[in-house]
Amino acid sequence: xxxxxxxxxxxxxxxxxxxxxxxxxxxxxxxxxxxxxxxxxxxxxxxxxxxxxxxxxxxxxxxxxxxxxxxxxxxxxxxxxxxxxxxxxxxxxxxxxxxxxxxxxxxxxxxxxxxxxxxxxxxxxxxxxxxxxxxxxxxxxxxxxxxxxxxxxxxxxxxxxxxxxxxxxxxxxxxxxxxxxxxxxxxxxxxxxxxxxxxxxxxxxxxxxxxxxxxxxxxxxxxxxxxxxxxxxxxxxxxxxxxxxxxxxxxxxxxxxxxxxxxxxxxxxxxxxxxxxxxxxxxxxxxxxxxxxxxxxxxxxxxxxxxxxxxxxxxxxxxxxxxxx
Amino acid sequence: xxxxxxxxxxxxxxxxxxxxxxxxxxxxxxxxxxxxxxxxxxxxxxxxxxxxxxxxxxxxxxxxxxxxxxxxxxxxxxxxxxxxxxxxxxxxxxxxxxxxxxxxxxxxxxxxxxxxxxxxxxxxxxxxxxxxxxxxxxxxxxxxxxxxxxxxxxxxxxxxxxxxxxxxxxxxxxxxxxxxxxxxxxxxxxxxxxxxxxxxxxxxxxxxxxxxxxxxxxxxxxxxxxxxxxxxxxxxxxxxxxxxxxxxxxxxxxxxxxxxxxxxxxxxxxxxxxxxxxxxxxxxxxxxxxxxxxxxxxxxxxxxxxxxxxxxxxxxxxxxxxxxx
Numbered sequence: 347x348x349x350x351x352x353x354x355x356x357x358x359x360x361x362x363x364x365x366x367x368x369x370x371x372x373x374x375x376x377x378x379x380x381x382x383x384x385x386x387x388x389x390x391x392x393x394x395x396x397x398x399x400x401x402x403x404x405x406x407x408x409x410x411x412x413x414x415x416x417x418x419x420x421x422x423x424x425x426x427x428x429x430x431x432x433x434x435x436x437x438x439x440x441x442x443x444x445x446x447x448x449x450x451x452x453x454x455x456x457x458x459x460x461x462x463x464x465x466x467x468x469x470x471x472x473x474x475x476x477x478x479x480x481x482x483x484x485x486x487x488x489x490x491x492x493x494x495x496x497x498x499x500x501x502x503x504x505x506x507x508x509x510x511x512x513x514x515x516x517x518x519x520x521x522x523x524x525x526x527x528x529x530x531x532x533x534x535x536x537x538x539x540x541x542x543x544x545x546x547x548x549x550x551x552x553x554x555x556x557x558x559x560x561x562x563x564x565x566x567x568x569x570x571x572x573x574x575x576x577x578x579x580x581x582x583x584x585x586x587x588x589x590x591x592x593x594x595x596x597x598x599x600x601x602x603x604x605x606x607x608x609x610x611x612x613x614x615x616x617x618x619x620x621x622x623x624x625x626x627x628x629x630x631x632x633x634x635x636x637x638x639x640x641x642x643x644x645x646x647x648x649x650x651x652x653x654x655x656x657x658x659x660x661x662x663x664x665x666x667x668x669x670x671x
Numbered sequence: 672x673x674x675x676x677x678x679x680x681x682x683x684x685x686x687x688x689x690x691x692x693x694x695x696x697x698x699x700x701x702x703x704x705x706x707x708x709x710x711x712x713x714x715x716x717x718x719x720x721x722x723x724x725x726x727x728x729x730x731x732x733x734x735x736x737x738x739x740x741x742x743x744x745x746x747x748x749x750x751x752x753x754x755x756x757x758x759x760x761x762x763x764x765x766x767x768x769x770x771x772x773x774x775x776x777x778x779x780x781x782x783x784x785x786x787x788x789x790x791x792x793x794x795x796x797x798x799x800x801x802x803x804x805x806x807x808x809x810x811x812x813x814x815x816x817x818x819x820x821x822x823x824x825x826x827x828x829x830x831x832x833x834x835x836x837x838x839x840x841x842x843x844x845x846x847x848x849x850x851x852x853x854x855x856x857x858x859x860x861x862x863x864x865x866x867x868x869x870x871x872x873x874x875x876x877x878x879x880x881x882x883x884x885x886x887x888x889x890x891x892x893x894x895x896x897x898x899x900x901x902x903x904x905x906x907x908x909x910x911x912x913x914x915x916x917x918x919x920x921x922x923x924x925x926x927x928x929x930x931x932x933x934x935x936x937x938x939x940x941x942x943x944x945x946x947x948x949x950x951x952x953x954x955x956x957x958x959x960x961x962x963x964x965x966x967x968x969x970x971x972x973x974x975x976x977x978x979x980x981x982x983x984x985x986x987x988x989x990x991x992x993x994x995x996x
Contacts, residue, residue: 359760361762361774361776363774366693366694367693368691368692368693368769368770368772369691369769369770369771369772370770370772370773371772371773371775372772372773372774372775373777374775374776374777377776377777379757408733408736408737408740409733411736412732412733415733435684437686437762437774444693444694445693445695447692447693447694447695447696447697448696448697449686449688449697449699449764450696450697450698450699451686451699451702452698452699452702
């Protein structure tokens, strides 16, 4: 099973309006609500791909209860840690003309005792011996100590379980310090967290700190895996346009989907991952398939298969109709 | 007790941002969440004024549960009818520069069987014999038959309980047809519902249909009570500026607060109300006090007392600091 920690889950609400206007009363034409936060997006894609996964997450208030119910409905197993603060909501307003507007609540303050309960939940899951990989994905709530991420990474190492971390800022650095198997930021997160001038320099800084590999998603510029030995890179799937929200999360799921299916993985991975071009191609294919979906965390598996079978054929998709020309 | 029906309750969420911008990711600096919908705003003001009140409302999903919990915390009693659809949320985005932007979800579809359950709840409450007035306030969810409003009005009449209705459109007309004691739209709602060219004409149309009185809130232009015999009007409290959201609901509460405290009311009102200048002055004072509050449904009772004691003294308030100059 893939264990996924989402430190700051959210209800992702999308409001469609006729036309975004400031200072007006806007009738919402269509409301979509999904359990979100990067880790839950990864988990939803893994479930869609038929890969056993389990979410660990702090949940609070009626928003937290909504997420728990929604995960049940989606078939994504979850171990909740109840917290006092109300789980955040993120509202995205869309129309057919302008870029989406996102209103992001900061998320609840999670206490040290509540973080301890999250860590205990992670440790207990790892103790069971059936965890194939640990994923830590998404922002930390305001005020959270990045050391919590280091604890989860260290625990996965102690259990000889590979750990993939898609965090930003100090949490990403803490994960590298603790020896994350893969740090997986996007390029701008990498540069912001490390203060580096270019991608290779930023990746080397995380590798110096202790990460075994750094996988960088570059949107339309493809995806790259950095180790101290060098860089492997693959291009993005050509001709795909649509909604990039959640594409990086789908890429993380695609990376894991490729690695976990390799012979010998289930027998006990050594704690290092061979992030080769084939694994990156899977990541790119999942990311591209997510771009075709209007909803983060949704994915068209048939598109993934097409992209993997014909990686060099330019794809022309209209994400609104789902048709392929 | 005052029984308050809120056909389309909402979680009213206010997001404060540094500056409203379309197409950007906005960090929400401050989140406020209140149980809303016009009836619940009226109820919150009545509770603040120490007047026993009870809400009747359809509630669905985790949003409905949130409202039930919030009403408990506020001390407003409530008889909930559980419905299948998720109770709506209304998001208002504010900054210090532009007008607020309101994103209004349409609200759940409520089934005929669920409306029957609401009506049974109203009827049972009226049967207990301790209801001093019935208030029906707020929009109907999409697709709802205005006949439900007529049913509640007719039931209050059958129980000899006065009924105050603040609805719009066909629901307002249905309330008048059923013989509402007071129809209380604002001026633009009155003109829109009746198709009249001016306020008196619109009021006469509701009176012709069967309303005993029509009270029209006019914002800065004061408040008026129309009967077939004529019009009584009082000016708005002078020099008050701030947040007009919920001021009409506070005025409804102020009207009831004045009427219910009159000697003999508790002994059994005759089904007609004497909406005189004193009652309108109370409505205006409550409305003005609500304008001073940044949150609909909140009210400064000390301001109400000041306004009632010195109705002709221009008031100069800064609603942000709460100070009075």
